[in-house]
Amino acid sequence: MAEEVRQLKGTSLWRDAWKRLLKNRLSVIGLILLVFMIIAVTIGPFIILKTTGFTADYVPSQVDEGDLVNSFPPSFQHPMGTDEAGRDLLARVLQGGRISLLVGIISTIVSLIVGVSYGAIAGYFGGRIDNIMMRIVDVFYAIPYILIVIVLLSVFGGPNAPDFITALSERIGGAGNQGMSQIFLLFFALGLVSWLTMARVVRGQVLSLKNEEFVLAARASGVSTFGIIFRHLVPNVLGPVIVYATLTVPSVMLTEAFLSFLGLGVQAPYASWGSLAADGIKNISIFPWQLIFPSVTMALTLFSLNFLGDGLRDALDPQTRKF
Amino acid sequence: MLGFILRRLLIIIPMALLVVSVTWALIRIAPGSFYSNEKTLPPAIEANIKRKYGLDKPWYQQYFLMISNVVRGDFGDSLKYQGESVNDIIKRHLPYSATIGALAYLVALMVGLSAGIVASIRQNSGFDYGSMATAMLGLSVPNFVLGPILVLVFALGVYWLPPARWGGMSNLILPVLTLAAIYMAYIARLTRAGMLEVMRSDYIRTARAKGLSETSVLLRHGIRGGLIPVVSYTGPALAGLLAGTVVVEKVFAIPGLGNIFIQSVLNRDEPLTLGIVAFLSILIMVFNLIVDISYGILDPRIRYD
Amino acid sequence: MDKNGSILSVNDLKTYFQTEDGMVKAVDGISFKLEKGETLGIVGESGSGKSVTNLSVMRLIPEPPGKIVGGEIIFDGVDVRKLSIDEVRKIRGRRIAMIFQDPMTSLNPFLKISTQLMEVTRLHLGHTKEQAYQHAIKMLKTVGIPDPESRINNYPHEFSGGMRQRVMIAMALSCDPELLIADEPTTALDVTIQAQILELIKDLKARMGTSVILITHDLGVVAGMTEKIIVMYAGKVFEQARTKELFASPANPYTKGLLKSVPDPAHEQGKELYQIPGLPPDVAHLPVGCPFQERCYRVEDICRREFPPFVQINEGHHSLCHFAKEVYAESNATTLEEQI
Numbered sequence: 020m021a022e023e024v025r026q027l028k029g030t031s032l033w034r035d036a037w038k039r040l041l042k043n044r045l046s047v048i049g050l051i052l053l054v055f056m057i058i059a060v061t062i063g064p065f066i067i068l069k070t071t072g073f074t075a076d077y078v079p080s081q082v083d084e085g086d087l088v089n090s091f092p093p094s095f096q097h098p099m100g101t102d103e104a105g106r107d108l109l110a111r112v113l114q115g116g117r118i119s120l121l122v123g124i125i126s127t128i129v130s131l132i133v134g135v136s137y138g139a140i141a142g143y144f145g146g147r148i149d150n151i152m153m154r155i156v157d158v159f160y161a162i163p164y165i166l167i168v169i170v171l172l173s174v175f176g177g178p179n180a181p182d183f184i185t186a187l188s189e190r191i192g193g194a195g196n197q198g199m200s201q202i203f204l205l206f207f208a209l210g211l212v213s214w215l216t217m218a219r220v221v222r223g224q225v226l227s228l229k230n231e232e233f234v235l236a237a238r239a240s241g242v243s244t245f246g247i248i249f250r251h252l253v254p255n256v257l258g259p260v261i262v263y264a265t266l267t268v269p270s271v272m273l274t275e276a277f278l279s280f281l282g283l284g285v286q287a288p289y290a291s292w293g294s295l296a297a298d299g300i301k302n303i304s305i306f307p308w309q310l311i312f313p314s315v316t317m318a319l320t321l322f323s324l325n326f327l328g329d330g331l332r333d334a335l336d337p338q339t340r341k342f
Numbered sequence: 343m344l345g346f347i348l349r350r351l352l353i354i355i356p357m358a359l360l361v362v363s364v365t366w367a368l369i370r371i372a373p374g375s376f377y378s379n380e381k382t383l384p385p386a387i388e389a390n391i392k393r394k395y396g397l398d399k400p401w402y403q404q405y406f407l408m409i410s411n412v413v414r415g416d417f418g419d420s421l422k423y424q425g426e427s428v429n430d431i432i433k434r435h436l437p438y439s440a441t442i443g444a445l446a447y448l449v450a451l452m453v454g455l456s457a458g459i460v461a462s463i464r465q466n467s468g469f470d471y472g473s474m475a476t477a478m479l480g481l482s483v484p485n486f487v488l489g490p491i492l493v494l495v496f497a498l499g500v501y502w503l504p505p506a507r508w509g510g511m512s513n514l515i516l517p518v519l520t521l522a523a524i525y526m527a528y529i530a531r532l533t534r535a536g537m538l539e540v541m542r543s544d545y546i547r548t549a550r551a552k553g554l555s556e557t558s559v560l561l562r563h564g565i566r567g568g569l570i571p572v573v574s575y576t577g578p579a580l581a582g583l584l585a586g587t588v589v590v591e592k593v594f595a596i597p598g599l600g601n602i603f604i605q606s607v608l609n610r611d612e613p614l615t616l617g618i619v620a621f622l623s624i625l626i627m628v629f630n631l632i633v634d635i636s637y638g639i640l641d642p643r644i645r646y647d
Numbered sequence: 648m649d650k651n652g653s654i655l656s657v658n659d660l661k662t663y664f665q666t667e668d669g670m671v672k673a674v675d676g677i678s679f680k681l682e683k684g685e686t687l688g689i690v691g692e693s694g695s696g697k698s699v700t701n702l703s704v705m706r707l708i709p710e711p712p713g714k715i716v717g718g719e720i721i722f723d724g725v726d727v728r729k730l731s732i733d734e735v736r737k738i739r740g741r742r743i744a745m746i747f748q749d750p751m752t753s754l755n756p757f758l759k760i761s762t763q764l765m766e767v768t769r770l771h772l773g774h775t776k777e778q779a780y781q782h783a784i785k786m787l788k789t790v791g792i793p794d795p796e797s798r799i800n801n802y803p804h805e806f807s808g809g810m811r812q813r814v815m816i817a818m819a820l821s822c823d824p825e826l827l828i829a830d831e832p833t834t835a836l837d838v839t840i841q842a843q844i845l846e847l848i849k850d851l852k853a854r855m856g857t858s859v860i861l862i863t864h865d866l867g868v869v870a871g872m873t874e875k876i877i878v879m880y881a882g883k884v885f886e887q888a889r890t891k892e893l894f895a896s897p898a899n900p901y902t903k904g905l906l907k908s909v910p911d912p913a914h915e916q917g918k919e920l921y922q923i924p925g926l927p928p929d930v931a932h933l934p935v936g937c938p939f940q941e942r943c944y945r946v947e948d949i950c951r952r953e954f955p956p957f958v959q960i961n962e963g964h965h966s967l968c969h970f971a972k973e974v975y976a977e978s979n980a981t982t983l984e985e986q987i
Contacts, residue, residue, distance in 0.1 A: 174372035321482035553739035566757035
């Protein structure tokens with residue numbers, strides 16, 4: 020019975036919201052752009068490899084060690100030009116996109132998992148437990164996170180990465196891969212930045228939902244506490260969570276870019292849009308394309324995410340009826 | 343209300359100490375230290391340095407020493423800038439960051455609030471779409487990209503404004519704008535959304551039913567409710583401003599606290615790092631308190647007791 | 648005052664809304680007259696168009712998505728639709744006042760009630776701050792707020808529901824308006840408080856000579872308060888009659904259903920409470936024929952094919968139904984139980 024109730028509520032809400040989302044032109048454009056971007060960064064590098072043999076690290080053989088200028092403006096061969104070392108910028112931007120999007124999405128997922136669980140538990144149990152848990156959140160709110168994150172990354176970055184992170188990155192990227200472990204560190208550090216608000220949002224929602232009938236019905240059918248929290252309450256909280264997550268990704272990506280600018284973010288051999296842009300600034304007046312292409316690509320992606328998030332918020336919030 | 347304020351004030355110091363302790367722990371746990379960033383020193387010299395800075399004592403003693411000094415506001419001398427006390431360094435570099443930060447937020451408020459209110463009144467007009475699109479742009483371009491572009495255009499392109507450094511009023515314009523951009527965007531969007539929602543309320547309908555002019559309805563009845571989201575945003579905005587000043591100071595070569603902080607972290611200059619972290623934590627907590635108090639003043643339904 | 652002493656004369660009012668679901672004809676050709684000093688009851692379920700009717704009178708319909716597309720609204724000889732918005736504002740709060748359903752959301756939570764009360768008289772009567780303040784206190788006393796001198800400085804959330812509604816009434820009557828429109832003034836309140844508020848309105852009306860339009864979904868409320876009632880359904884007036892006549896001899900199946908739904912302890916002990924079956928129609932997608940067809944106890948073929956005609960039963964009593972005369976005859980003959 021409870022399952023039925025939840026499903027009934029579920030389908031009509033989502034389908035309704037989807038219909039509304041599609042009517043919002045800006046969000047649709049954002050969605051299309053985003054999907055395009057994801058596809059581009061996923062298969063783009065392979066295509067480039069197959070057709071031209073360029074990779075992000077590929078340095079054309081015509082480039083000599085002693086050459087003064089290796090960076091060339093956009094041409095047919097290199098649609099985005101080349102960077103300082105002569106590498107094809109398009110390939111670098113696409114590769115960088117992989118990392119940027121990966122960092123943005125996975126960090127958001129980390130903060131989602133932590134935030135949603137934390138908030139759902141606090142909201143469901145209420146009373147003392149909720150009080151204590153929320154006080155802890157308040158305490159965390161007062162901490163200047165950025166400062167701690169900066170210290171964390173600079174102190175544990177690169178060769179100083181803690182063992183478990185190195186082990187994890189070795190599993191995935193191969194041994195001795197410092198750049199990879201830095202990225203894993205970023206997932207963790209950036210995820211820490213946004214879970215607080217997520218927890219608050221979820222807790223608020225759960226608090227208001229837990230007295231609704233479908234919860235009583237579930238309890239009456241003997242569903243366990245864990246089951247109630249995760250199978251019944253969480254799906255109904257999904258709306259605001261999705262909106263917030265979609266809007267967190269761009270904010271995390273901006274933070275990652277900022278950290279790369281400081282030299283604490285993504286390290287060589289990996290690049291992200293942020294690190295590419297940061298590198299490009301050095302030569303802004305002589306080789307402006309080094310800065311422009313990564314920045315524009317990043318801005319477009321963030322644009323799409325923001326529009327999409329906005330549209331989702333309008334679509335899922337039944338109160339934005341026109342009258 | 344007074345009790346609330348007092349309790350919040352009292353908790354600031356312990357919280358700051360907590361933050362300092364965590365930072366201290368992070369710095370200490372990590373391998374590497376301030377005196378041996380690249381190379382290893384001969385053991386005798388290393389032992390000397392350790393003794394001079396009390397690093398040969400057991401960790402809990404070092405911690406206790408640090409905390410007892412910090413509680414009295416004594417952060418010691420910087421390790422990098424020999425002979426200068428941390429407090430002096432902070433005092434010297436703070437005015438730069440503070441000026442830019444405060445001006446930036448002020449500009450962001452003025453522009454953002456006006457744009458947001460006008461956009462909400464003229465919903466779906468050219469101004470609405472235009473300003474919200476511009477706001478989107480502000481949210482999508484990182485400030486370290488915006489800064490150099492502004493410099494390229496306004497300083498090196500048309501020679502209107504100086505490209506960097508500290509100086510007169512005109513030197514402030516580009517850094518302040520760069521820093522303010524993202525907040526202008528956010529505040530404009532928040533204000534617009536808040537005002538739209540408020541103007542749909544029943545009590546606005548009542549105000550109109552009483553015969554008040556649209557201007558009165560907007561300014562006397564609408565604004566209070568619409569401003570509230572902006573006030574709550576000030577808290578998180580502050581944390582972001584901190585990060586932003588770091589970038590702006592680097593791009594425009596301004597000798598502010600942000601720059602100093604990054605340097606201290608990279609140099610493992612522990613006393614300076616701890617000092618700045620403590621100072622900024624306290625600043626943020628005090629500001630959050632002010633924000634919460636304003637919230638309580640704006641919305642009479644909120645009671646703090 | 649225009650011919651016949653009507654203070655308000657609404658003729659063929661049409662207010663439509665453009666929504667995602669299509670064009671909603673919230674009010675589709677309503678006509679009624681309100682005499683000076685009279686109390687008119689407008690009864691209907693949610694979605695019947697009763698609130699929209701009243702918002703239209705004061706031109707408070709939000710322009711997108713709504714619009715008054717037709718008809719006349721003659722207030723004291725002047726067509727409100729033809730006035731400029733500035734002139735309409737002069738009437739609002741001054742000559743026509745409105746109180747709304749939910750006093751919690753209808754009062755500005757951020758302002759003291761003193762401010763909210765004072766701004767009406769300062770705007771329309773030119774009071775100084777001091778005059779407005781004193782007048783506000785007097786109004787609070789009139790509506791029965793205890794200790795008004797100190798309570799005037801409270802915020803809305805510091806009052807109980809019933810008190811808040813009294814404050815709204817005080818606010819509405821501050822400028823001694825000629826017409827008071829009360830949109831479901833008691834729906835959000837407890838039953839005991841309901842009675843008090845209704846008594847208050849009745850009392851004030853007698854003292855100040857105000858004409859009143861009382862909107863509600865509850866026939867029980869209008870019984871003791873009104874001289875005339877119109878029953879609305881799907882944006883139309885289904886029946887209009889003098890109160891006594893409507894209760895004694897209704898000429899419309901819908902009205903009968905509403906009457907039967909009013910719980911009467913004397914007659915229905917032990918029996919199930921009656922409710923009109925079904926739900927109010929989706930006004931964006933009305934069926935062909937009579938909008939009440941799905942729920943009517945005496946629906947016939949013609950009801951599904953043709954829209955019901957306007958039938959004049961007698962002076963002051965008309966009904967929109969194919970079988971109005973029959974229903975009227977039945978009402979006079981037997982009791983309600985036997986008919987439905």
